[in-house]
Structure formats: structure tokens, C-alpha cells
Amino acid sequence: MHILATEGLTKRFPTVTAVDQLTVAVEPGVTGLVGANGAGKSTLIKMLLGLLPPSGGRARVLDLDIVSQGAEIRRFVGYMPEHESLPPDVSATELVVHLARMSGLPRVAARERAADVLRHVGLAEERYRPIGGYSTGMKQRVKLAQALVHDPKLIFLDEPTNGLDPRGRDEMLTLIRRIGTEFGISVLVTSHLLGELERVCDHVIVIDGGRLLRSSAIGEFTQATQTVTVEVDEGLDDLAERLTAGGQTVSPQGRMLVVKVLGPETYDAVRDAAADLGLCLIRLEQNRHRIEDVFREEASTRV
Ligand SMILES: Nc1ncnc2c1ncn2[C@@H]1O[C@H](COP(=O)(O)OP(=O)(O)OP(=O)(O)O)[C@@H](O)[C@H]1O
Numbered sequence: 001m002h003i004l005a006t007e008g009l010t011k012r013f014p015t016v017t018a019v020d021q022l023t024v025a026v027e028p029g030v031t032g033l034v035g036a037n038g039a040g041k042s043t044l045i046k047m048l049l050g051l052l053p054p055s056g057g058r059a060r061v062l063d064l065d066i067v068s069q070g071a072e073i074r075r076f077v078g079y080m081p082e083h084e085s086l087p088p089d090v091s092a093t094e095l096v097v098h099l100a101r102m103s104g105l106p107r108v109a110a111r112e113r114a115a116d117v118l119r120h121v122g123l124a125e126e127r128y129r130p131i132g133g134y135s136t137g138m139k140q141r142v143k144l145a146q147a148l149v150h151d152p153k154l155i156f157l158d159e160p161t162n163g164l165d166p167r168g169r170d171e172m173l174t175l176i177r178r179i180g181t182e183f184g185i186s187v188l189v190t191s192h193l194l195g196e197l198e199r200v201c202d203h204v205i206v207i208d209g210g211r212l213l214r215s216s217a218i219g220e221f222t223q224a225t226q227t228v229t230v231e232v233d234e235g236l237d238d239l240a241e242r243l244t245a246g247g248q249t250v251s252p253q254g255r256m257l258v259v260k261v262l263g264p265e266t267y268d269a270v271r272d273a274a275a276d277l278g279l280c281l282i283r284l285e286q287n288r289h290r291i292e293d294v295f296r297e298e299a300s301t302r303v
Pocket residue numbers: 013014016017018035036037038039040041042043044082159
């Protein structure tokens with residue numbers, strides 16, 4: 001069963017086509033939507049929520065039509081917007097209870113549910129303080145809590161790690177994975193960094209200029225795009241030659257080599273080649289993939 005499916009979905013603004021003939025289907029689980037700034041991620045999400053009418057094509061979310069059943073879709077789907085959209089003068093508790101009430105929960109149930117989700121996202125005592133004094137990380141957690149409070153079947157998270165420091169990012173990504181696995185809520189999460197979504201997603205969709213570039217299970221994805229950086233004390237050229245002769249794809253980068261990972265055997269090949277040549281291996285590091293790497297990869301397979 002698909003949780004959402006689009007067919008030729010298009011959104012044209014006067015000067016730009018933000019989403020261009022997009023046909024894609026998403027299964028239950030955690031799905032990453034990756035694309036550079038301006039790729040059309042937010043526009044796609046707003047259309048899927050029934051908040052922005054498409055210029056062409058069709059889409060269904062939880063088997064509901066985005067044009068004629070937007071209000072029903074929003075009953076079952078939670079949305080964490082990209083930009084800050086929180087009132088500064090109320091506390092997280094007041095806001096989340098209010099939103100729970102607006103989604104139709106009675107007063108007591110709304111309070112209980114709000115307390116539950118705020119606890120799940122990791123907001124403790126501070127939830128009683130006005131939101132205006134929160135750090136970016138705390139504000140992101142409030143935005144996540146309000147997306148979950150009406151017990152959705154699916155949530156759309158638009159750049160949830162924006163503005164967070166490395167630790168905050170890690171915590172947010174762990175939370176997202178838990179939402180998908182422990183709570184059984186399907187997640188569509190956007191980012192401009194493929195590397196950070198790799199950790200938490202089952203499936204990744206890449207868009208560029210509003211068009212679908214790729215949609216695959218995370219395993220296939222990382223397989224196709226993974227590289228390791230290799231640094232040795234000396235003898236870099238010899239190592240490159242040895243690896244190339246052994247069937248590895250190697251490109252020099254300054255004082256290091258970038259080797260495409262063909263499988264676990266690539267790591268063995270690097271270790272063995274360095275040992276045979278008597279070189280001291282200083283670094284063997286798996287690279288985080290920026291979206292640009294995927295574009296480069298796709299472009300090189302197209303020619
Ligand atoms: N309301 C609008 N009117 C006109 N152009 C718009 C509007 N909303 C978005 N766009 C344009 O559509 C394109 C896609 O924007 P969108 O916000 O969907 O991208 P994005 O992938 O979410 O990027 P970001 O993460 O930077 O928001 C951009 O060129 C943007 O300028």
C-alpha cells in the first residue's frame with residue numbers, strides 16, 4: 001500500500017516551475033525527500049497537504065485526493081513547517097494543548113496528549129515557559145510536538161534539522177527514527193543533505209529543479225554513492241595505481257584518494273594494498289554524501 005502517490009504533479013509559479021511532472025510513490029516507513037535549496041521540496045509538501053493547488057497532474061495522500069479532500073488529509077497528517085511559526089508569548093504546553101483542542105480532542109484528553117508528545121520530543125520543565133525564550137533546538141521540538149499531537153498516521157517534516165548544532169541534529173534524527181519505528185507513524189522528511197537522512201530513512205527521493213532525479217531504497221542509494229577517503233604518509237601514487245589495477249575506482253584529491261565503495265571488499269582492498277606497499281594508513285574514512293555528489297553521480301551515469 002502506498003501512503004502517497006503523485007502522477008505528473010506540477011506547480012508553476014509566474015517565473016519558475018517549482019514542481020515539474022513529478023511521478024513518485026511512497027511506501028509506509030521513513031522516507032527522505034532530498035534536494036538543494038529551491039528544488040521544490042516545500043512546494044511539494046504544501047500541495048500534498050492540500051494547501052497549495054497544483055497547476056497540473058494528480059496526487060493522493062493516504063488514498064485521499066489532494067485537490068478535493070485537503071481538509072481530510074490534514075486530519076490524518078501532521079506538518080512541521082520549515083520556517084519558524086511559533087507565537088513567542090505562550091508556553092509550549094499552552095500552544096500544543098490549544099492545537100490539540102482545535103483538532104477536536106476534548107479538554108482533558110488534549111492536556112494528556114499534549115503532555116505525552118512534549119515528553120516524547122524531550123521538552124521537560126521548560127515547556128511551561130514562553131516559547132520566545134527557547135533555543136532553536138527547543139523550538140524545533142515544539143514544532144515537532146504540534147505535528148504529532150492529533151495522532152497522525154503520517155507526518156511531513158520540512159528541514160527539521162535546520163539551524164541545529166551537531167548534537168541537536170543527532171537528537172532530532174534519533175527522534176525521527178523513533179517516530180517511524182516505535183510509534184508506527186510514517187514520516188516524509190526533507191533535507192538538503194543526503195548524508196544525514198541516510199541514518200534514519202528506509203527510502204530516499206531526490207529532486208532537482210522540481211524533477212525526480214532518483215527514488216530508491218536507502219541500501220541501493222548508499223551502495224551507489226558511497227566513497228571513502230584514504231590518506232597515507234607517502235606513496236599515494238603507488239597506492240592509486242595498485243587499487244586501480246585491482247579494479248577499484250580511484251580519484252586523487254590533494255594528498256588523499258577518494259575510492260568508490262563497491263562493497264565491503266573495497267575496504268579490504270585498501271588495507272591490503274597499503275600493507276603490501278608498506279605504507280602507513282593515516283585515514284580510512286567513509287564520506288558523508290552531499291546532495292551534489294548524487295547529482296554528479298547521476299550526471300556521469302547519464303553520459
Ligand atoms: N509562493 C511562491 N511564489 C513564487 N515562487 C515560489 C513560491 N514558493 C516557492 N517558489 C519558488 O519555487 C521554487 C521551489 O521552492 P521551494 O521552497 O519549494 O524549494 P525547497 O526545495 O523547499 O527549498 P528551501 O529548502 O530553500 O525552501 C523556488 O525557486 C522558489 O523561489
